[in-house]
Amino acid sequence: MAPGAQVDAYLRHLAAERAPSPHTLDAYRRDLGKLLAMMQAHGVDTFDALAPDRVRGMVATFHRQGLAPSSLQRLLSSWRGLFRYLAAEGLLAHDPVAGVRGPKLRRKLPQVLDTDEAAGLVAVEGDDALSVRDRAMLELFYSSGLRLSELTGLHWGDLDLAGGEVRVLGKGRKLRIVPVGRFAVEALRALAAEGGAGPDLPVFKGRAGAAISSRAVQLRFKQLALRQGSMKRIHPHLLRHTFASHMLESSGDLRAVQELLGHADIATTQIYTHLDFQHLAKVYDAAHPRARKRGAP
Template structure:
């Protein structure tokens, strides 16, 4: 893949500067040979850009660097790759400054283009329902009832795993969160110590009732936590991650599921059905709606797939 302007001939003066700098990082800074090789490649690119622009390395300006960054980006170089190149260039010009060869570092303040944030991973509706309705006949009934309730709360309420494991059976002054089954509401302590209430669906209420019927106290000592491990202590977030991965694979899903994937699925599916971004923001407990807006991209992906599958003008000829 092209990474920028075609290399041009390097002047003898510029070549001498590059060799002196590489000797400096090799001998005085004692950088690894692999690192020195990478520096050399980055500086060859710099010299090529300068040669193509008809300027000496010591005459390069801030505007030149910005232009070359734009050229690399448009040629397909990733933001991370450009950032690494800029780091090498910045070090070279810092060294030139200490040598008294330039008045200011032209790379200072230049940033690589930001890489687009990856979309959160979410399950499709069918996959989510498949996981939620899965009953593991080979598992311990106690574990199966607990894990089923966990899946229903994560997917049905969009809880964070930390909020889930912080739930107690009943409300109290010490409780971080609890579920009011009569009112079908979960009260949780979210990020930044902010409390919020979210509705609990019929399926989640039923799953919780099944779990509470068998929950008991495995350790023989009263424990306020809603979800317990086999030793009777509060279930940890790490245990939820592990159990959910195992359950999703047992349910026949192609991809191992983690707790936040169910939160993403909850948000995406509610937004697909309602189109109400503000409501999704409230349900998720996001302080800023820009955090919630990432789910509009997931929603668009869903619409695009539906269009490709259904619209006659989207069909490709065989």
Template sequence: MTQRVFVSSVDEFIRYLTDVRQVSEHTVSNYRRDLLRFCHFLESKNIKRWSQVDSGHIRFFSAYLKHQQLASKSIQRNLSACRSLFRFLNKEGVCKTNPAQAVSAPKADRKLPGTFDTDQLNALLGFTPQTWIEYRDKAIMELFYSSGLRLSELVSLNRSSIDLISGQLRVTGKGNKTRDLPIGRMAIKALNEWLEKRPQNTDQALFTTEQGNRLQPRSIQQRLKYWMVRQGVTGNLYPHKLRHSFASHMLESSSDLRAVQELLGHEDISTTQIYTHLDFQHLAQVYDNAHPRAKRSKPPK
């Protein structure tokens, strides 16, 4: 019975996220999974009502997740889900406090994102399409790199989202926020070619399957891996790597952190600042290779 009460509250919260907040499907899925895990944890501690949960239980939950060897970032997301849930329960009058508010997650290691250099990108994109699916795939990859889109943003694009005459697109990103982005010359060319081949009388989606349905994220990920192998580019290709490459190359050329923040749609500039570390890493490598007194001697065998 206790478990049913908790799960019922989580279901109401998920409906609120979906219908009122219009949170992305991916975020909703993660929150639901995290909160159901939290419900099981509370049941194991013989907690019967939300009002019984205190900050000690939340800290214990965080420690439990760490014991389960969850990554710091995953623990942060779990605690964020708990904080959001209790804010909702406060509004609904189910409980009066937010015990998760004061509990901080373990600090995540700052991992530098993977990027491609320009030679790798030229190798990846340097092919002449022959079939309609190749025209589509090239337009997808060019647009990812041209405008720094997230996978969910690219999937949601409609034909009406882009204006190839003015060279810009309008996209709705995280938090249902809309932003206008420029489209590069090569991406405009690839998109024009794709639109000539794109099946007519199909879904309003910009990128579609052969049956005319909107192309789904998993299909795009699989096509990118296909092109990595076909073009002989080493490493791993995933949509966010093209976004990371866009951000890194823009920052390296312009040094305008605020502009890159706007282009990426980051709410907090600290999220964008990771690319300054990436840029410094590149500069340090150039320095080590070029400066006469920076070259390191080879270690003895």
């Protein structure tokens, strides 16, 4: 089987087994396309002919061309996934990326809102249908830390407003149940009162009554941020970051925050411990007499 056909088989397997989002699947396709193009440029006809030194040279070439370290790490992750699949299928006898490492990533902490900023953002004024929908949408984002795809995919049957819970389908089609706070419940009840709250109907509707698209949600965030005069770049994932940071800051329970966010690996959640430490460091610098910088009052 030619490399291109093997890549197509892997992508079909990935779609069936892990059910990634179309965006994620496209990213895998692009990353594997880069591998195929590089193999063709180097006259490598099969994956068996790839050796770690050759792959390391390919990564170095992409690095020189200006590909960011995060993109190179994702590239290698996509290639590793392909090679693991081929090995499991008995189509590859060795690992072409064994020992190959991408450039070290510089940890970039996510931006978050403080409690006052978050409260101001979600307090959408107005009683018209659009304002009622937007208020419920923002309150639920901040209350439960949902991903954008999880929110746009919600149906009324996924919500238990009496119990204050929401059932979401996360990455890898994993189900989890997340608490919904009082303010979000009130906003969702107001949205339900607008009509069309059957169990199989989308909670958040866009045009023609269909489920709102991710792009529409992103645009609404920008419009609401401009209306409120926010100086920060406001986007849906910002409220997920803010939810996680505020939960960890108040509880100190990293494992609970991992479960609420639906992270498969706790290492993904640990980035919020750095945010929490930044907050503690600011409090320390402001309060401790020995911590003040020289010349400070």
